[in-house]
Amino acid sequence: MAEKSVPERGAAGPLVGLVFVSHSADIAAGLVTLARQMAPTVTLVAAGGTDDGGIGTSFDKIAAGLAEADAGRGVVLLCDLGSAILTAETALDFLDDEARQRARLADAPLVEGGVAAAVAAEIGGDLAAVVAAAESAGGGSAEPEPVEAPAGGVAQPxxxxxxxxxxxxxxxxxxxxxxxxxxxxxxxxxxxxxxxxxxxxxxxxxxxxxxxxxxxxxxxxxxxxxxxxxxxxxxxxxxx
Structure with missing residues (x-):
């Protein structure tokens, strides 16, 4: 089974959950511990290592993590290496149509993207916002949009x-x-x-x-x- 860290649910309802897929069980579990410091009410699931505790990935751990992390608003997966992505994509293919619509695989670095995604989920971001936060970890922030000055005057910073x-x-x-x-x-x-x-x-x-x-x-x-x-x-x- 995937290693899980599940918080109490508040009055605001469920949040987008996260599954961290790594070839190392220790890395995935450590990322849960790190992200928990910034996202105390998000469901975070560590799906690291093989079923027998070795280095690699496990279809069963990822599938279990998807089910455990999805409380109704969806789940975002983040992976470390290419073969982890392949295993995660296979697990997504095995979901039913409804669950698959609520699951996304983020194209983002595992640690930086995972932390950014956890914070976005913690503040109530929807599935698209959490994925966008994770994927922003790979690049710079966008330039601010120009502010329209009020009628008859100039906007004052x-x-x-x-x-x-x-x-x-x-x-x-x-x-x-x-x-x-x-x-x-x-x-x-x-x-x-x-x-x-x-x-x-x-x-x-x-x-x-x-x-x-x-x-x-x-x-x-x-x-x-x-x-x-x-x-x-x-x-x-x-x-x-």
């Missing part, structure tokens, strides 16, 4: 600059908290030029304690988000 106080910098857990908060606002916001909704983009900044962090938005519609995110950084994310 808003920004705040704060100092990062966390001893260990903006590492994975606080970065995930930051992205979750940003996703609660329907507003375009950047962090030192990176999209505030992109976990990997923010982590790529390498922000450490004492560094300046500029939270910016294109106009007044972003002010509430800018202030909330700047306030979160100033609190130290509860890690001080």
């Amino acid at each position: 808003v920004s705040r600059t704060v100092i990062l106080r966390n001893r260990d910098g903006l590492h994975a857990r606080p970065a995930a908290d930051f992205v979750k908060l940003a996703s609660g606002f329907d507003a375009e916001v950047t962090v030192n030029g990176k999209d505030a909704h992109s976990l990997l983009g923010i982590m790529s900044l390498g922000l450490t304690r004492g560094m300046s962090v500029e939270i910016s938005g294109p106009d007044e519609r972003s002010r509430a988000a800018v202030d909330a995110l700047a306030d979160l950084i100033e609190t130290g994310f509860g890690e001080e």
Whole structure:
């Protein structure tokens, strides 16, 4: 059976689940542990290694993982090597039509894509959004769309600059908290030029304690988000 980590279900209902397929049981299980730090309520399933515990992949583990991770909103699979993809595709082919429509194989790196997908699922993203988050791990963030100026005036950017106080910098857990908060606002916001909704983009900044962090938005519609995110950084994310 696939190794499973299943959280309690909250009032908001089920989330998109994830299955991590690796040739190594230890790698798949370790990724579940890592992603759990940022996605505590997502169903994460480790489908690593062969049935007898060796190096390789198992059709039965992947098939069981698909069934266990799908609570109704779908499941996304991420794989490490080419033969893992072939085994995963075979498992998908054996699903019934309804279940197959709710399952996607992401073309993404296992670790980076898995972490990004877990955060997207945690904040309630649908199947397409979780796949897109995973696959964004292979490239840079998109350029922000131009903001239309209000009638009779020019859009005025808003920004705040704060100092990062966390001893260990903006590492994975606080970065995930930051992205979750940003996703609660329907507003375009950047962090030192990176999209505030992109976990990997923010982590790529390498922000450490004492560094300046500029939270910016294109106009007044972003002010509430800018202030909330700047306030979160100033609190130290509860890690001080």
